[in-house]
Amino acid sequence: MKSKTVSSRIQDFGALIALVLLVAVIGIISPEFRTVGNFLSLLRQSSINGFIAFGMTCVILTGGIDLSVGSVLALTTAFCAAFIKGGMPVGLAFILAILIGIGFGCISGLLVTKGRLQPFIATLVTMTVFRGLTMIFMDGKPISNLGDSFALKFMGKGNLFGIPFPVILFILAFLIFIFLLEKTVFGRRVYAAGSNPVSAKLAGVNIDLTKLTVYAISGGMAALSGLILLSRLGSAQPTLGTSYEMDAIASVALGGTSMSGGRGRVWGTFVGVLIIAVLNNGLNILGVSSYYQDVVKGIVILIAVLSDRNR
């Protein structure tokens, strides 16, 4: 509608207001929090969840969900570490890892489209299987001593013009996803598939292909996120990425995207990712014990989702 009411405007920016309030409150309490250095490291931390959350946004917009992201991340990182240890050039190993991530996403996508499984079930299956495969592949042990290639270090720890490289990638991904979802035919199809698949199909939208693509994207983004972790940790761990799907889904929900699909925005997810990051970082700095951190996070998500319901 042309003339939006004031209250719906506020709700549009609800997540943003929450973010500003959080930053202000924590900033006032803690001088340590409000430094440029801390903000940059906060952004760098948020990029890991951010990549996954952008992929997740696409999946959720089609009315699906991807629980397998954490496991895809673990398995692709394991492969990547093994490639590098085996002497493959780091750049090539990175690209291969992302392609493999896309391939894993396609498996979930095929289970959903051709297998006609509920997305929750399909990705619960792939989540479990991929985690198991990671354990088998790594024999339950980390893969470390990956050498000290520049590219490997730069991915997670490097700076460009004083800004951490992962942050630059994060902003870039943000812009690309905005473009993808709001300005392209593919984006329209994603929304249509989530809004009313029957009507969309009758309007000539290939629903299966659209869904397959979003799971592929989600897999690829999970792999990308894993590469940052690999670089920062200097090793691949079999339990890497466990329960990362939760933070990603929470970010999407915080951003106001409807869990039944068809409605939502990437910038909302962006803000959601920042809220989660500020909570993690701020509560740590304030010395809140991790048990309480989870409770606080849960409550913030609850408030956000409740306010979303009136939309």
Place this chain on the structure above:
Amino acid sequence: MQIEVRGINKSFGGNPVLKNAGFVLDSGEIHALMGENGAGKSTLMKILTGEYTRDAGTVVVDGQEVTYRNVQEAEKAGIVFIHQELNVLFDLTVEENMFLGKELTTRFGICDKGAMRKECRRVLDLLGVEINPAERMNRLSVGQQQMVEIAKALMVDAKVLIMDEPTSALTQKETEILFEVTRSLKARGVSVVYISHRMEEIFELCDRITVLRDGEYIGTKKISETNMNEVVKMMIGREIGERYPERKAKIGDVVFEVKNLTCPGVFENISFQVRAGQVLGFAGLMGAGRTEIMEAIFGYRKPVTGQILIDGREVHNSSPEAAMKNGIGFITEDRKVQGLMLDQSIAKNISIANLGKISKHGVLGKEAEDRLVKQGIKELSIKCFSERQHTVNLSGGNQQKVIFAKWIYTDPKILILDEPTRGVDIGAKKEIYSIINDLASKGVAVIMVSSELPEVLGMADQIVVVHEGTITGFVDRKEANQENVMILATGGKIK
């Protein structure tokens, strides 16, 4: 029960929809409420029955001012409203739908299935329809679903019954049954509000007419003291002239041909041809299989045997996407499930079938999209506040126009229309007929499925009659009349 509704104002988000609207319903009368699409008929009824709140105005029932806070309260007072858009739960059975929220229970608080089955059968028999109470709702046709909704209302001991376009999905026979039931209700002292765009029905059934225009009360007339022209003039503020505009399209070569299309158990041996510039009507009773045939042609229903030829070349429409690439467009019968994305804007609904046209290398052109959407809203006179309005908030007829707008710009060679004017007002109907004529003039082959016989007779160059999944006859425009088409539609033979 006597109801006086006066001076009602209502706006949505600052946009006024009702301005001093109202009407007076006497006890034991059948009162028609008329007006163009978006005039505010449904909104007025929703205000009366407590679904929406009013900004101003009074509702007086039997001399007492009332405000129902919700539909349940209105129902308790004896006012039952059958909505224009079906309110059914598709995964539940007919029976479960009818008793939703008012399940009959035994003394021990357990659902009394036997009693519910009996009651369900009783009202369905009253309506003379053959529907199995244990059937799932989604297995019924739209018309059958509508009959279930009407049956549901009959279960309640109503003093006032409001029907919002009840017949738009019904066949002639069912309409007649509904009229009989309505008249017997009236004889028992029940008052009926009857909303419809079908002039003939109104003049056959109703006692008085109230007309709304742009949310305003225009006037009330006794049926015996008015005529169709006067009512139309009240509705749209001017005369409308000929109902079916003249078509000057030249009929060309055969562009589309179907040979022996068969889907076992649904339809068999369907063969027909359509020429460029021709409008081929498909008549038949509800459930005759016409929609299914069209869905099969459009690649939405599988598996089928037989051949589909476009310009003499065989094509395989394995999906709607493929069918569109082959030059076919399909305006579906059902709005809510097949036609629209209700939680999306008018703009997005129109563009979804035109993505190729408004994009380059997969990137949407904002200007191209704007132009397309504006053109659609203008040419079809879709009544809305903005193209960003969600389609769920549009009046029924305007929703239909959005679906039309979505398809006519896809430049189809063959356009299939399934009940294209369902729920559309008389002025807009004429606009839609003109659009169909324009498309035909441009050489589009049009297939028009319609259960409104006058419409098929008025628009089609040739009529294909379908009965229980087979074609029982082809009738040319010159020879076609109500009788011979109805005989074929019911499985009879013309001597």
